[in-house]
Amino acid sequence: MTVMETTEPGTDVCVPPPQALRRPDGRDQYTISEVVAFTGLTAHTLRWYERIGLMPHIDRSHTGQRRYSNRDLDWLDLVGKLRLTGMPVADMVRYAEMVRAGDETYADRFALLEATRRDVRARIAELQDTLAVLDRKINFYADAGQALASERSR
Amino acid sequence: MTVMETTEPGTDVCVPPPQALRRPDGRDQYTISEVVAFTGLTAHTLRWYERIGLMPHIDRSHTGQRRYSNRDLDWLDLVGKLRLTGMPVADMVRYAEMVRAGDETYADRFALLEATRRDVRARIAELQDTLAVLDRKINFYADAGQALASERSR
DNA sequence: CGCTTGCTTGGAGTGCACTCCAAGGTTTTA
DNA sequence: TAAAACCTTGGAGTGCACTCCAAGCAAGCG
Structure with missing residues (x-):
């Protein structure tokens, strides 16, 4: 229905x-x-x-x-x-x-697009920063996992 | 107060x-x-x-x-x-x-972090795609703005 | 013809991540 | 010591971006 x-x-x-x-x-x-x-x-x-x-x-x-x-x-x-x-x-x-x-808003639209581009670049940078943190943490977890595993098998 | x-x-x-x-x-x-x-x-x-x-x-x-x-x-x-x-x-x-x-969640945490990293990489890729679109559009607007300006001065 | 599926509307409801409030106790500054 | 600034709580409210609903019209098929 x-x-x-x-x-x-x-x-x-x-x-x-x-x-x-x-x-x-x-x-x-x-x-x-x-x-x-x-x-x-x-x-x-x-x-x-x-x-x-x-x-x-x-x-x-x-x-x-x-x-x-x-x-x-x-x-x-x-x-x-x-x-x-x-x-x-x-x-x-x-x-x-x-x-x-229409036409009289060209300049404003242009400015808005440029501001957006700036924001997008900033967000990409932030995410790459975050990626670095994640990579470090993942490596840490991998090592710690190794340690735990070898402890268990001991 | x-x-x-x-x-x-x-x-x-x-x-x-x-x-x-x-x-x-x-x-x-x-x-x-x-x-x-x-x-x-x-x-x-x-x-x-x-x-x-x-x-x-x-x-x-x-x-x-x-x-x-x-x-x-x-x-x-x-x-x-x-x-x-x-x-x-x-x-x-x-x-x-x-x-x-505690310890028994190590594997799950590891998996969650890796999934997150995957998502972050994907989002970065999306944003770079978007950046390309914005660049094209901004160039277009710049050209069109030129055209408008020269039209006005004609 | 009837059946199923698809499209229409305005308005109400949902989920997320906060955001604020009232009323009162605490700490710091003058 | 008094005033100003800061902290506490549970619960209610906000803004965003959808998301859904009911009731009904429309189109294609056997």
């Missing part, structure tokens, strides 16, 4: 989304469920993105169903990337608004 | 925490507000970490106030690093429980 539109929550142990399904080009009209398959987002989330102004206007079929274009999918790709950087959705909405506003 | 224990929310535009104040060694007793200064966490968060089992038992003064040790600060450093990786607090709690449980 109920709509089954979640992406299976069972077996997502080591698989990302199933390669996020490359979209077949040659078409420029996709239903929401196709977009779900391409992006790994849920239909809920896609509609929510639209409500909060994160999406441009999405075409509709004659019966009112959403028809996403390749352009829309490109935008969703960018949104996905920005999401990975930890950028708040509200900031992305502001960016989307600037895009809609 | 009220407790003033937030770290000033006004001017945090480009400063991280104020270098997170290196702790002066030679001591092994710190009040909660000193720990706030060292870690950049709020006192609220420190107490919350304790409630949920993320901290080992923290010493108390004879009147019941918390006295953090260097060991505790080291643990908070690790927690901070893990937090940067996006590890959920619940997972950190599980790790803390394993540490408390």
